[in-house]
Amino acid sequence: MSTYEPVIGLEVHVQLKTESKIFCACSTEFGREPNENTCPVCLGLPGSLPVLNERALELAIKVGLALNCQVSPRIKFDRKNYFYPDLPKAYQISQYDMPVSSKGYLMVVGAGFKPAPTPPHPSLSPSEGERAKVRGRRIGITRAHLEEDAGKLLHEGIKDGSWVDYNRAGVALLEIVSEPDLRSPEEAFQYLVSLKAILQYLGVSDCDMEKGSLRCDANVSVRTRGDAPFGTKVEIKNMNSFKAVQKALAYEIKRQSEALESGEKIIQETRLWNESKGETLSMRSKEYAHDYRYFPEPDLVPFSVTNTRIDEIKKSLPELPQVRLERFQKQYGLSEYDAYVLVSEKSLADYFEASASEKVSPKMLSNWIQSELLALLNLKKVLIQESPVKPKDLAELIRLIENNTISGKMAKDVLPEMFEGGKSAEAIVREKGLVQVTDTRLLEEIAERVIQANPKVADEVKSGKAQAIGFLVGQVMKETQGKANPRMINEILSKKLALSTRGKA
Numbered sequence: 001m002s003t004y005e006p007v008i009g010l011e012v013h014v015q016l017k018t019e020s021k022i023f024c025a026c027s028t029e030f031g032r033e034p035n036e037n038t039c040p041v042c043l044g045l046p047g048s049l050p051v052l053n054e055r056a057l058e059l060a061i062k063v064g065l066a067l068n069c070q071v072s073p074r075i076k077f078d079r080k081n082y083f084y085p086d087l088p089k090a091y092q093i094s095q096y097d098m099p100v101s102s103k104g105y106l107m108v109v110g111a112g113f114k115p116a117p118t119p120p121h122p123s124l125s126p127s128e129g130e131r132a133k134v135r136g137r138r139i140g141i142t143r144a145h146l147e148e149d150a151g152k153l154l155h156e157g158i159k160d161g162s163w164v165d166y167n168r169a170g171v172a173l174l175e176i177v178s179e180p181d182l183r184s185p186e187e188a189f190q191y192l193v194s195l196k197a198i199l200q201y202l203g204v205s206d207c208d209m210e211k212g213s214l215r216c217d218a219n220v221s222v223r224t225r226g227d228a229p230f231g232t233k234v235e236i237k238n239m240n241s242f243k244a245v246q247k248a249l250a251y252e253i254k255r256q257s258e259a260l261e262s263g264e265k266i267i268q269e270t271r272l273w274n275e276s277k278g279e280t281l282s283m284r285s286k287e288y289a290h291d292y293r294y295f296p297e298p299d300l301v302p303f304s305v306t307n308t309r310i311d312e313i314k315k316s317l318p319e320l321p322q323v324r325l326e327r328f329q330k331q332y333g334l335s336e337y338d339a340y341v342l343v344s345e346k347s348l349a350d351y352f353e354a355s356a357s358e359k360v361s362p363k364m365l366s367n368w369i370q371s372e373l374l375a376l377l378n379l380k381k382v383l384i385q386e387s388p389v390k391p392k393d394l395a396e397l398i399r400l401i402e403n404n405t406i407s408g409k410m411a412k413d414v415l416p417e418m419f420e421g422g423k424s425a426e427a428i429v430r431e432k433g434l435v436q437v438t439d440t441r442l443l444e445e446i447a448e449r450v451i452q453a454n455p456k457v458a459d460e461v462k463s464g465k466a467q468a469i470g471f472l473v474g475q476v477m478k479e480t481q482g483k484a485n486p487r488m489i490n491e492i493l494s495k496k497l498a499l500s501t502r503g504k505a
């Protein structure tokens with residue numbers, strides 16, 4: 001075990017799904033012409049005044065409540081001063097000492113689970129080896145505060161200088177700051193998955209990292225294991241996926257541990273993650289709060305939210321992932337792991353429930369979604385909510401397996417056709433004559449033939465080597481061109497070889 005222990009805290013910026021910006025009426029629509037969504041307020045023209053978007057505040061409170069935070073009795077905005085061309089006012093309206101909410105926590109759901117076999121959705125970890133060591137750990141949330149986003153600088157393909165697009169300037173952001181409670185890159189990854197799931201369930205953001213509506217910076221230090229004081233922390237920026245956060249943290253922990261090992265000192269600084277090189281590079285020395293000369297925003301007065309309003313918002317909260325996880329186990333008898341995979345992406349859980357309402361085996365359904373359907377969706381790069389195989393269609397396919405019309409093996413060939421051609425399972429089964437052979441007499445005949453033809457294997461089975469029966473089952477399947485029911489063959493063969501229900505019946 002390494003002598004050094006990492007201490008990690010994450011800052012997540014979430015673009016809130018409001019129609020207009022946080023302090024003006026400009027549209028937040030993505031993909032408009034550069035600078036189309038601007039006005040004197042978000043361009044910082046003299047004499048213009050900000051007005052708080054009430055919807056942004058409501059969404060921020062929702063997130064705070066879902067993260068078990070206290071909504072601050074008094075809410076205030078402050079100016080964070082710094083100069084950068086993407087910030088037309090040369091200050092950002094943010095919150096310094098009276099954020100919307102603070103002192104909450106998040107249960108990291110699913111830490112300790114084996115990740116899904118194939119990445120069913122980009123946020124889930126693909127590799128087997130990445131198991132976090134703890135399960136359902138509680139990670140503190142320091143605060144969640146509102147602020148405005150900055151514009152975007154465009155450098156590519158521009159010969160002389162850079163251009164700036166202020167469409168994003170003034171879009172509502174919620175910055176969610178965790179306590180330095182995370183202890184491994186895997187746990188940081190799981191924290192992000194859990195947080196994103198909550199945000200999606202709340203419907204407060206589209207959480208699209210590619211569009212920049214979810215961004216994450218990480219603070220990481222290492223200390224001698226078991227030591228109380230924290231080491232010097234380094235901030236990492238520029239990670240554009242959860243995987244990248246995990247990789248950057250792993251790199252940085254190794255770098256810091258090696259530096260300490262060789263007697264170097266860690267400098268407090270900001271480092272940029274370079275995805276193609278797989279390393280972090282020093283960007284600048286870290287700023288401190290006093291560098292920003294925070295002061296109260298004079299154009300927005302502090303205010304309070306009434307308890308009645310907070311209660312109203314609390315009542316409007318939907319079922320959250322943690323609760324749904326428990327319900328899935330209870331209501332559908334799913335394993336904790338299966339429930340976790342389904343629940344960690346809202347659209348996946350919704351699909352499952354819509355399909356389960358057709359009264360098919362939830363366990364079987366969960367398996368089919370997690371293996372066959374997600375593999376197809378990944379292959380064709382289709383989101384589950386746009387799946388050509390609708391929840392009802394999948395339930396129909398499973399019903400055909402349940403009532404022995406087709407075998408699971410046949411169904412695996414039927415599903416891709418449903419996916420491609422939009423035909424129903426029943427139609428495909430009928431067209432291809434895929435009906436399962438369930439004629440016992442016929443199967444018994446074939447089984448007898450197979451036993452005669454393979455006396456050695458038959459003897460092995462008789463002498464107690466039960467697993468040898470698999471070969472015989474395979475032979476019967478072959479004779480029936482895969483149309484027999486493997487369970488029936490197994491029973492017939494077992495009975496013939498006097499294996500079957502010995503001691504049971």
Ligand SMILES: [Zn+2]
Binds near residue numbers: 037043
């Ligand atoms: Zn504006």
